[in-house]
Amino acid sequence: MTRRGLLLAGAGATVVMGTPGEAGEGDPIYRRPARVGTWAAAPTAVPARKVLTLAGKTVRQVVHTSVGGDLPRVTLSNEFGTEPVRIGAATIGLRAGTRGSCDTVPGSIRPLTFGGSAGAVLAPGGVLFSDPADLLVAPGADLVISLHLPGTVRAGTVSPRAKQSNLIVDGDATFTDEPGGGRRTTRYLWLTGISVRATGDATAIVALGDSITCGTRTTDSANHRWPDLLSRRLRGEHRPRGLLNAGLSGNRLLFGYEDPTGHAHAKASIGPAALRRFERDVLAHPGVRHVVTLIGVNDLGNNPRLTAAQLIAGHRELIDKAKINGLRVYGGTLLPFGGSARRYDTRANETKRQELNHWIRTAGQYDAVIDFDAAVRDPRSPRRMRARYDCGDGLHPNDLGTAALAAAVPLEIFETREV
Numbered sequence: 001m002t003r004r005g006l007l008l009a010g011a012g013a014t015v016v017m018g019t020p021g022e023a024g025e026g027d028p029i030y031r032r033p034a035r036v037g038t039w040a041a042a043p044t045a046v047p048a049r050k051v052l053t054l055a056g057k058t059v060r061q062v063v064h065t066s067v068g069g070d071l072p073r074v075t076l077s078n079e080f081g082t083e084p085v086r087i088g089a090a091t092i093g094l095r096a097g098t099r100g101s102c103d104t105v106p107g108s109i110r111p112l113t114f115g116g117s118a119g120a121v122l123a124p125g126g127v128l129f130s131d132p133a134d135l136l137v138a139p140g141a142d143l144v145i146s147l148h149l150p151g152t153v154r155a156g157t158v159s160p161r162a163k164q165s166n167l168i169v170d171g172d173a174t175f176t177d178e179p180g181g182g183r184r185t186t187r188y189l190w191l192t193g194i195s196v197r198a199t200g201d202a203t204a205i206v207a208l209g210d211s212i213t214c215g216t217r218t219t220d221s222a223n224h225r226w227p228d229l230l231s232r233r234l235r236g237e238h239r240p241r242g243l244l245n246a247g248l249s250g251n252r253l254l255f256g257y258e259d260p261t262g263h264a265h266a267k268a269s270i271g272p273a274a275l276r277r278f279e280r281d282v283l284a285h286p287g288v289r290h291v292v293t294l295i296g297v298n299d300l301g302n303n304p305r306l307t308a309a310q311l312i313a314g315h316r317e318l319i320d321k322a323k324i325n326g327l328r329v330y331g332g333t334l335l336p337f338g339g340s341a342r343r344y345d346t347r348a349n350e351t352k353r354q355e356l357n358h359w360i361r362t363a364g365q366y367d368a369v370i371d372f373d374a375a376v377r378d379p380r381s382p383r384r385m386r387a388r389y390d391c392g393d394g395l396h397p398n399d400l401g402t403a404a405l406a407a408a409v410p411l412e413i414f415e416t417r418e419v
Contacts, residue, residue, distance in 0.1 A: 033069075033199065034198060036195060036286055037193060037195045037204040038066050038198075039193065041193075042192070042277065043157045044160065044248060045156065045257065045260055045268040045271075046158055046160075047261075047266050047267075047268055047269065057149050058169050058171065059146070060102040060169065060179060061147075061188055063194060065140060065142070066234075066242045067241060068136075068198065069196030070134075070136045071134070072092060072194055073132050073133070073195050076130075078190060081122075085121070085122040086119070086150060087120050088148040090114075092110050092112055092144070093105065093110065093146075094141060096177070110133040114131065122190065125260070127192075147190070156261030156262070158188060158189055158190075159248075163186070165220055166184070193244075202287065203240075203287050204242035205230075206291045206292070207230075208318075209292075210249065211250060212294060214249055215228075224402055225247070226403075229405075230243060230409050232406075246282065248271045255299070256274075258272045274295050274318065275321075278321050279321075288327065289328065290328050290330070291329045296311050297337065297395070299311060301343045301349070304343075308351075308352040311352065315331065315359075331365075331368075333357040334373060335376055335395075336373060337350075338381065339394035370410075375407070376405065
């Protein structure tokens, strides 16, 4: 399954990838391949009334990658499920067609196996890693992951705001390039990560946040979340960096819900607190060296007794978690929310936001500061977003707003450093 002599572009030079011991390893341009995350989604539970039940179906899910490489591996999670999920067959292929398509390029589909077997059982609370597939993934490529579910299963672990139109069809369509019509879903079901074998200087960045990071108010199937647009900038400058989106709509820094599906709170979709899910959504992905945080607005909007000091203490804990694991961590300032829902837009919350942002900018605790607030605020009314960046609710940026967030990130902070 190894691709000998595979050529990839990297950081201004062509790098030859091969197995250790091949001719060329002593050459100064040689970089030993390493596994790096190229895509991710943060999983959460599902309140009982929102659980999908599937029987004899194939789920075809589209992902937009960041860094390129070969030998992709897929991660599936049933962390919040209370029932086993039997997978009859699984495949990976290159997406074909226009935006929203779940078709694959003819000849690109590869089987996904699990310990050498075509099928597998994803246990309740478990995680499943596929074997590497014999496929070359270009930087920024779209992939289709297909899972055939021969029995009746309940989708108890999902990423609820995929911002991607995925497809559920009858029967086993894992090796079908054009499956036709079916049921559309804008969730990711069980799918939480994809990694590739990339050049030795490739590393991954995790964007840890809430609905603003997962792109809740951006255009579906357009890849206009700010991490996607940041990844596009990095590719444009030939910087091989995986960009992993760990945004979860409604997520909070200090409080969350971790009950499994079937027992889940009505607000379980907001997921565990960012402090609790750091190990799973940051450290568990291969090749991660950098973390960008944009988190805390939902703490303000849902807990009027919360103090700025408590939020700052939570950010300090995030920083400690990153640094003790050898990661560089960058603090994003909270966006303005003037004109949003009443529970957010209060004088007290604005004071707390300003206190937190001042600390992020001046305390010197983060390795660098990304001033997202300055990138989108209205200079004539700094408590509000610029109208052209606002989706209309005063809280979430639209496609232009997420582009402004991506443009505010200095690319040089992601230079490779020894850790």
